[in-house]
Amino acid sequence: MAPNAHVKKAFIAMKALGIQDAQIKPVLKKLLALYDKNWELIAEDNYRALADAIFEEQDTEMKASQETEEKKKKAEEVEGNSVCDRVFQGEEVDRGKKKAPESAEEEEDALAESERPLKRLRRRGEGGSASTFTSPNCGSPSFKEPYDEETALILLPFHPLSTESDPDDAALTIPKHEPSTDLPSSSTHPDSSDRGNSSLPMPNLEKTNGHVKEGNGIAVGTVNGSPRGVPRTTVETFSDNKLAATPEEASALELASTASGEVKINLSFAPAPGGSSLHIPSMDEVRRAMEEKCLRTYKILDPNFSVFGFLNDFCSCYLDLATKPKNSANQSPENLPFLTTNIEALKKSAASRAFTSHGSNVQMPGSVENSPVGDSMGLVVVPECQVSADEWRVLSSINDITLGEEAVEIPWVNEFNDKFPPFFQYIARSLVYFEAAVKFSLKKISDEQCGSSCFGDCLTPSMACSCATACNGLAYTVGGLLQEDFLEECISEARDLQKHVVQYCKECPLEKAKKEEILEPCKGHLKRKVIKECWSKCGCTKRCGNRVVQQGIHNKLQVFFTSNGRGWGLRTLERLPKGAFVCEFAGEILTITELFERNSEKLTSPVILDAHWGSEELSGDDKALCLDGTHYGNISRFINHRCLDANLIEIPVHVESTDVYHVAFFTTREINAMEELTWDYGVEFNDNVFPTTPFHCRCGSEFCKNTKKTSSE
Ligand SMILES: C[S@@+](CC[C@H](N)C(=O)[O-])C[C@H]1O[C@@H](n2cnc3c(N)ncnc32)[C@H](O)[C@@H]1O
Numbered sequence: 001m002a003p004n005a006h007v008k009k010a011f012i013a014m015k016a017l018g019i020q021d022a023q024i025k026p027v028l029k030k031l032l033a034l035y036d037k038n039w040e041l042i043a044e045d046n047y048r049a050l051a052d053a054i055f056e057e058q059d060t061e062m063k064a065s066q067e068t069e070e071k072k073k074k075a076e077e078v079e080g081n082s083v084c085d086r087v088f089q090g091e092e093v094d095r096g097k098k099k100a101p102e103s104a105e106e107e108e109d110a111l112a113e114s115e116r117p118l119k120r121l122r123r124r125g126e127g128g129s130a131s132t133f134t135s136p137n138c139g140s141p142s143f144k145e146p147y148d149e150e151t152a153l154i155l156l157p158f159h160p161l162s163t164e165s166d167p168d169d170a171a172l173t174i175p176k177h178e179p180s181t182d183l184p185s186s187s188t189h190p191d192s193s194d195r196g197n198s199s200l201p202m203p204n205l206e207k208t209n210g211h212v213k214e215g216n217g218i219a220v221g222t223v224n225g226s227p228r229g230v231p232r233t234t235v236e237t238f239s240d241n242k243l244a245a246t247p248e249e250a251s252a253l254e255l256a257s258t259a260s261g262e263v264k265i266n267l268s269f270a271p272a273p274g275g276s277s278l279h280i281p282s283m284d285e286v287r288r289a290m291e292e293k294c295l296r297t298y299k300i301l302d303p304n305f306s307v308f309g310f311l312n313d314f315c316s317c318y319l320d321l322a323t324k325p326k327n328s329a330n331q332s333p334e335n336l337p338f339l340t341t342n343i344e345a346l347k348k349s350a351a352s353r354a355f356t357s358h359g360s361n362v363q364m365p366g367s368v369e370n371s372p373v374g375d376s377m378g379l380v381v382v383p384e385c386q387v388s389a390d391e392w393r394v395l396s397s398i399n400d401i402t403l404g405e406e407a408v409e410i411p412w413v414n415e416f417n418d419k420f421p422p423f424f425q426y427i428a429r430s431l432v433y434f435e436a437a438v439k440f441s442l443k444k445i446s447d448e449q450c451g452s453s454c455f456g457d458c459l460t461p462s463m464a465c466s467c468a469t470a471c472n473g474l475a476y477t478v479g480g481l482l483q484e485d486f487l488e489e490c491i492s493e494a495r496d497l498q499k500h501v502v503q504y505c506k507e508c509p510l511e512k513a514k515k516e517e518i519l520e521p522c523k524g525h526l527k528r529k530v531i532k533e534c535w536s537k538c539g540c541t542k543r544c545g546n547r548v549v550q551q552g553i554h555n556k557l558q559v560f561f562t563s564n565g566r567g568w569g570l571r572t573l574e575r576l577p578k579g580a581f582v583c584e585f586a587g588e589i590l591t592i593t594e595l596f597e598r599n600s601e602k603l604t605s606p607v608i609l610d611a612h613w614g615s616e617e618l619s620g621d622d623k624a625l626c627l628d629g630t631h632y633g634n635i636s637r638f639i640n641h642r643c644l645d646a647n648l649i650e651i652p653v654h655v656e657s658t659d660v661y662h663v664a665f666f667t668t669r670e671i672n673a674m675e676e677l678t679w680d681y682g683v684e685f686n687d688n689v690f691p692t693t694p695f696h697c698r699c700g701s702e703f704c705k706n707t708k709k710t711s712s713e
Contacts, residue, residue: 294307556573572675575670587606587634647668
């Protein structure tokens, strides 16, 4: 925008607030100098910084004038107009500093002349080298002192609040444009007993499930009676290092507000009676600490993200909803403002746009580059960390690592460090990699096995179909859980050595794949109970009770970073009953040869589909199969191992074919919300059969087979 146009817009905005030209010009000049001619900051929130600065200037002048008047009164009892009155009558206050330009046009030209291209892009709310102002979002710019880390002053605005008990007072009102003469007496400081009270009503915004609701005693600042529709801000300064020692000194600091100040977020601090060692940090310190936290904890990488901008948006959301008709559907809790998730911000961010248009052209930390995309400044600040293409992709899955592949969203969270989950392609169902001879053919399923006997709900005992009874009785209950007896048998077959049924191959594919000179004998494969679900050939409905695994994941799960060196894990966010289906192990279907050809160092734990091995001849290497979820996989790739007493058990489930089966995880017991989900990989830590790098087990089970414990365990 041409400089003149900027100036004109600023004047228009101020005039709309009833401010005279003569009052705008000098303040705007100062503001331009302080803000390094960054019009974006000045124009933010409809020139709020400018309005605040003008009012602050007026306050200062008014105080000075009052002091002079008092002195004069005492000395000679002379009557005089207040500076404030003169200000609102349009008189220019002569500060004796510089001769004012003759006309408004001349002033505008002078301002325009001084406008130069931006030297740098300053991040919102960041002082940069010319940090002579506090963030425009957290207080008015102060002309009093250049900002200095050591001696910085904190601005503590005080906003008079309604004291009347009329419930309507708590309702939000859009400020009216009131005559400038209606300057309330509250524009002078209230005494300290008024403000220094820890019971001062403060905004009490509670966040519930991502929604914002008004808590008890909410203090949404109304601006009834506020001059020119703009909240009056009486600013008190506190020394940065000053200790708030008495309750009287407890005060409130405005953090954010809507453009016209109807909604505010204040920070209150009330030191313990009798003094405390509370150190009041500067707003810049707080901002920096918060932004760092947002980056680490919430992975907000948007270079334009500012904590104060976020809080201002919070106020705006509140205002938007509060000003909607009372009885509208939007007043229901579900429709209260849903905070924009960080990932939404990430997707919209300039850095993200730059990334998508540049591929993996990630810049050096903190670097600034010209962006070909529509950033308002044509500049992009690359966040101060290097993020790879895969990390960007993983970051974009923070709310749902399945990227919509499952019926439920599964978020991930890391409360311990900056690591992202490994990148992989999410698939809800297993896919053949290349050689595996897997055919899902209708012909393979005989009519006797399926079809004619299937109709309605196959779990009705009198109508149970051959699929549902394939495991010598029903596997599922009507509620979709595993039958208790069936589950217990599966558990004891897997855990109890006495009940193990082991089958041996004539030529074991695992041994063959090692390609050693002498073929080692088969080490044996555990025989397992198998479930057969109804499928497309069956005449029953899709909602038949004998279709559980094929319905997919439906519980609230979360990927999280474990605290004891096991990397990522999976946990449930809700209570799960015993015998509930959680998820299946989906991955690439590989032949055992293909698996051994892969770099075992990089593999997560693959699953060998050996439930039938030994009982039947495997005709051809392309029939000995396994699942590898390393590159293509589902949520189960995050399930960690636990020796023997894991809370999940894997059960083979035939759905489309009896050639290959799904590996489905069911709960072995009731599992509480937030409990980690584990399964026994079935690995022997000292054998060399399993084609992955063995790990040092940290399962914490009393039955742990990990013989070599470290000192920390
Ligand atoms: C299928 S992955 C599980 C997810 C994995 N933790 C991650 O961060 O991606 C298997 C790998 O997790 C780690 N792991 C699983 N269970 C473990 C345990 N009980 N103790 C130590 N590491 C374990 C091992 O590195 C193992 O190779």
